[in-house]
Amino acid sequence: AAGVIQSPRHLIKEKRETATLKCYPIPRHDTVYWYQQGPGQDPQFLISFYEKMQSDKGSIPDRFSAQQFSDYHSELNMSSLELGDSALYFCASSLGRLVGETQYFGPGTRLLVL
């Protein structure tokens, strides 16, 4: 069965650069979530989208922005990167508007900021 696809899988950037992470949800899933997981940390919710509209916002820095497109894929744009942004970024998708329906996670994008 198709899973959540994230690209790139690995990314190395320098401080103050920008990065764009992409997420392709499971077909027919209309809700996308972004999480950040630092080394040895639990996943922190960043932002979610339902039907191309921002649904909820967590601890996403102002330097980051995200959107969901008409084909339901989502992109997380990160600007003015800082060393502390080095983390694993997960995207998850779910179907429907019900709160807390099972989220299916992608393999993550590992971002390293030098």
Next chain:
Amino acid sequence: SQQGEEDPQALSIQEGENATMNCSYKTSINNLQWYRQNSGRGLVHLILIRSNEREKHSGRLRVTLDTSKKSSSLLITASRAADTASYFCATASYTGGFKTIFGAGTRLFVKA
């Protein structure tokens, strides 16, 4: 502090033994989910238990939920070396949108 807090933080057992991990949370929830994560990899959904359910089984997994104590437990029976991973509980609450909050996770080591 985290919505979901888990204990123990680390657990080391022998293959064949049972492993129990606990999760506590602070606010009311719609449901609670358990995930598994192998080192540096994605999160794999294990089981979802809704706020009106008290117990759920899936294979060797048994999850309980006590909403009065705001706690849940995950029991893995007859553990295998392949069960070695981090296990997270995640609570889903309505906050005007869709948000799932993860706990700190329990690192389980199953020795062969």
